[in-house]
Amino acid sequence: MFDVRWERPLHQAGSPSAMAATSRHLVVHERGTRLVSLEPADGSVRWDVPVGTWPRAVVIDGPYCLVLPQNSGRLLCLDIETGDDVWQVEPGSFAGHVVVNEGLVLVGGWRGYTPLSAVDIRTGALCWRAEEYGGTVLPAATEAGFLLGEPGGDSVRLIDRGDGRELATWSLPEPLVGPDIGAAFRADDDGGFLARCGDRLVVRIALSETKAETVARAERDLTASAVGLCGGLLWLAERRGGYTVVDASDGAERWSIQHDRRFVPSVGSVDGGFVIADEGGLLFRIDMAGAVSERVRITQRIGDLREQVPSRLLLLAKGSLLAVDVRSPGDH
Secondary structure (H helix, E strand, O other): OEEEEEEEEOOOOOOHHHEEEOOOOEEEEEOOOEEEEEOOOOOOEEEEEEOOOOOOEEEEEOOEEEEEOOOOOOEEEEEOOOOOEEEEEOOOOOOOOEEEEOOEEEEOOHHHOOOOEEEEOOOOOEEEEOOOOOOOOEOEEOOOOEEEOOOOOOEEEEEOOOOOOEEEEEEOOOOEEOOOOOEOEEEOOOOOEEEEEOOOEEEEEOOOOOOOEEEEEOOOOEEEEEEEEEOOEEEEEEOOOOEEEEEOOOOOEEEEEOOOOOEOOOOEEEOOEEEEEEOOOEEEEEEOOOOEEEEEEOOOOEEEEEEEEOOEEEEEEOOEEEEEEEOOOOOO
C-alpha cells in the first residue's frame, strides 16, 4: 500500500539535479531562487535561503550542502543544519558537475565549458585545476580517485584526487552514453562501476582490471540513464518504455516489465520487492518474481524517485515534492 505522508508545493517544475536527500536531511530548490531544508518526517521547513536559479547540482556531504546555481559562476557551500554560508568559490560559468570525496569537491567538466578543479570542502581553497577543458559525464568517486569519461568517447579514465593526474585508462567497446545531468556511472556491490555504451550495452569498470567487461546487452534500445542497480539486479530502462531486469552477477535476464510509458530511472527497494514509477504518475510494486503486485496513480507526473529511508520514497512530481510510505498489504 502507498500512503502519501506529506506533499510540498515547489511553485516550479521539479528537477532531479536540484534536490538532495539523506536519512536525516532533505534539501530542494523551489520558488525560482530558494533552497529549503525540510524535516523528512513531516515536510516542515528547517531553513529557507536564497541561492539563485535552477541549480545544476545540489549535494549533501556531512555537515555541508553544496549548490551550483545556473545564473552565476559560483559554487556555494552552506551549513546543512542552518543554511548559513560557509564559503563561495567561482569555478566558472556552466561548471555543471559537483562530486565530493575524501574532503575534496570536484567541480566542472560539464560539456567542456570549464576545466575540472578541486577545492577543500572545509574552506573552499583551491587544491588543483586542470589545464584542459575536456568534457566529461558526471564523475564518480572511487577509493583510488575519480572516474571520468567524455560523452560519446571510447574510453574511461581514472584521475588522482590529490592533483588530477591520470592514473589509468579503460577502452570501451562502444561509445560512452550518459545523461546530460545525472549519474553515468553506477557503483556495484563488488567495488566496480557500471556504464552505458552504445544503444544497448552495459559494461563494468573494475579498478583491478585493465579492460572493461561486458555485463549485459539488451535486446532493445535503452535510455541514456538506463542503468538502475537494486537488490543485485540491473534495471535497464528501455527507450520505448518498460524495463528489462537482469542479474548483475552474470547478465542473465530475470524478467521483463512491458509498459507503454517510460519509467523514471530510479528503483526503490521495499519489504518483499521493489517500487518503480512511470513518468505518467503511476507507482508499481514489483514482487521478487517480477510480477506487479500493486499499481497506484499517485500524481499526474513523476520526474524522479528516491528511496530516503527503508519503505519511504520521495517523488518529484510536476510542481511538488511528495513523501510516500510503502506498507505491506497486511500492515495497519
